[in-house]
Structures are given as structure tokens and as C-alpha cells.
Amino acid sequence: MNKQQLFEQIQSKKSFLCIGLDPVLDKLPKHLLKYEDPILEFNKQLIDATHDLCVAYKPNTAFYETRGVKGWDTLVKTWKHIPKDIFTIADAKRGDIGNTSAMYAEAFFKEESSEMSFDSVTVAPYMGKDSVTPFLAYQDKWVILLALTSNEGSQDFQAKQSGNQKLFEQVITTSQQWADSNQMMYVVGATKPEEFQNIRNLAPNNFLLVPGIGAQGGSLSAVCEHGLNNQCGLLINAGRSVIYASNGEDFAEKAREEALALQQEMEQILKAANLI
Numbered sequence: 001m002n003k004q005q006l007f008e009q010i011q012s013k014k015s016f017l018c019i020g021l022d023p024v025l026d027k028l029p030k031h032l033l034k035y036e037d038p039i040l041e042f043n044k045q046l047i048d049a050t051h052d053l054c055v056a057y058k059p060n061t062a063f064y065e066t067r068g069v070k071g072w073d074t075l076v077k078t079w080k081h082i083p084k085d086i087f088t089i090a091d092a093k094r095g096d097i098g099n100t101s102a103m104y105a106e107a108f109f110k111e112e113s114s115e116m117s118f119d120s121v122t123v124a125p126y127m128g129k130d131s132v133t134p135f136l137a138y139q140d141k142w143v144i145l146l147a148l149t150s151n152e153g154s155q156d157f158q159a160k161q162s163g164n165q166k167l168f169e170q171v172i173t174t175s176q177q178w179a180d181s182n183q184m185m186y187v188v189g190a191t192k193p194e195e196f197q198n199i200r201n202l203a204p205n206n207f208l209l210v211p212g213i214g215a216q217g218g219s220l221s222a223v224c225e226h227g228l229n230n231q232c233g234l235l236i237n238a239g240r241s242v243i244y245a246s247n248g249e250d251f252a253e254k255a256r257e258e259a260l261a262l263q264q265e266m267e268q269i270l271k272a273a274n275l276i
């Protein structure tokens with residue numbers, strides 16, 4: 001999916017919500033345990049209940065890899081169940097020497113190889129240009145580069161001064177020479193709303209993937225105050241607060257209610273910014 005198509009989805013759904021599909025077997029509603037693949041059933045019912053309210057789904061691969069071959073199969077089947085007009089993010093946080101990154105890119109982008117073709121993959125910038133560029137070889141596929149993450153540990157390296165910039169600022173500035181805003185997004189945690197003005201100055205046209213609202217305590221309105229751009233420019237991820245809204249038989253209905261509340265707040269924000 002290209003940037004214009006993503007913006008059109010945002011305008012037509014009046015939403016820039018991304019739902020994080022990070023399922024844990026122990027947290028699943030008990031009635032799903034009778035299914036052969038309870039996690040797949042959980043994901044399918046969540047997708048069926050929310051796909052008109054969000055523009056993206058983000059399965060974090062850790063939650064699938066932990067179950068070995070079975071988990072990877074669930075990931076493939078989950079990807080296949082997501083409607084094709086929805087932006088998909090493989091949250092895998094990959095990045096390695098060039099030929100290895102090329103294999104990672106194939107794993108997430110090349111359907112003929114892996115039976116999956118996500119629109120994007122999250123990538124760690126630490127190994128530099130040649131670890132990132134192999135992911136850029138696919139048309140209309142995206143790198144979502146970790147810039148300023150939502151966790152406490154982001155202070156350990158990302159926020160450290162490096163020359164006249166902080167390290168995460170350098171990541172944003174330097175990586176813009178590798179790809180433009182049609183292929184590069186940045187991860188910026190919602191737990192750092194005070195940084196959005198600065199980040200928008202460094203990356204005015206890039207989409208930002210913003211995790212950290214809901215379970216991690218970040219605020220949607222605080223992020224939007226300086227985070228929006230003229231094509232919205234934000235994908236706000238909510239995981240646990242949506243998918244575990246209830247652990248009863250009504251889990252999908254309750255997940256929908258949570259997603260709807262976020263979508264309605266987003267609609268007001270988009271209207272106030274004259275984007276719809």
C-alpha cells in the first residue's frame with residue numbers, strides 16, 4: 001500500500017487506529033480453547049469485529065514465534081484473514097548484515113516464499129544503512145524504523161547526546177537519506193508526547209507508528225497535538241487495551257467498543273485538523 005492509499009483509508013474510515021494483535025494463550029477467553037487453534041480463532045473474531053474501525057493491524061511476531069512452528073502457521077493464517085485494504089505491520093524489529101536482512105525482507109514481504117506479504121516491517125537501526133536498505137527493495141513496502149521507543153530503556157541509548165543531536169534524532173536525520181516518506185516510517189512512543197514537535201520538525205512528511213496508548217498510559221490527544229501532518233501522518237497502536245477488553249464470550253464485542261471509542265476520538269481530531 002502506498003502513502004496516498006493509506007491516507008485515503010484514514011479519510012474513509014475516519015480513523016488512524018492500528019490494532020496490535022499480540023495474543024497470549026493464557027489470557028484467551030476460555031471458550032476458545034475448544035478450537036484447534038484458539039489464537040487464530042481469537043484473532044479472526046477480533047479482526048471481524050474491528051476491521052471497519054481501524055486502518056492497520058500489527059501482529060508482534062514474538063507472540064507467534066513463542067509457539068514454534070504452530071505459532072508461525074497462526075501468523076500466516078492471521079495475515080491471510082486481514083482484509084487486503086488494511087495496512088499490515090509485521091512487528092519483528094529485524095535488522096542484520098545486508099544478505100541476512102534480505103532474507104528477513106523476503107520472509108515478511110515475498111508471498112511466494114513465505115505465504116505472507118505484509119505492507120511493512122519494524123526494523124532496528126543499530127546496524128546502519130546496509131542493514132535497512134534490503135527492506136526497501138520492494139515496491140510499496142515500508143520500513144518502520146525504531147526512533148524513540150515507548151519503554152524506559154529508550155533513555156539508555158536513544159536519548160543520549162551524540163554530537164549535536166540525540167541518538168534518536170540522528171537516526172531520523174540520517175535514515176532520511178536512505179528512503180523518503182513513501183517508504184520510511186518511524187516508531188515514536190506515545191509515552192514521550194513532549195518530543196513530537198521536535199520529531200515533526202525532523203520528519204515533517206513521514207508517518208509515525210505510535211505505540212503506548214492504553215496499557216502503557218500514553219494519551220491520544222497529547223500525541224496528536226504536534227504529531228499530525230497534512231496526511232494525518234500517524235498510526236496509533238493499541239494492543240492489550242483493545243484485545244483484552246473482556247475475557248468472556250463477549251470479548252470481540254468489547255474489543256469493538258474499545259476500538260469504536262478510539263475511532264470516535266480520532267474522527268473528532270481529524271475533523272478539527274480539517275483532514276476529513
Ligand SMILES: O=C(O)c1cc(=O)[nH]c(=O)n1[C@@H]1O[C@H](COP(=O)(O)O)[C@@H](O)[C@H]1O
Pocket residue numbers: 020022060091122148149150151187188189211212213214215216237238239240241
Ligand atoms: O515497535 C513497536 O510496535 C513498539 C515500539 C515501542 O516503542 N513500544 C511498543 O510497545 N511497541 C510494541 O507495541 C505493542 C504495544 O502494545 P500494548 O502496550 O499492548 O498496546 C507491543 O507489540 C510492543 O512490542
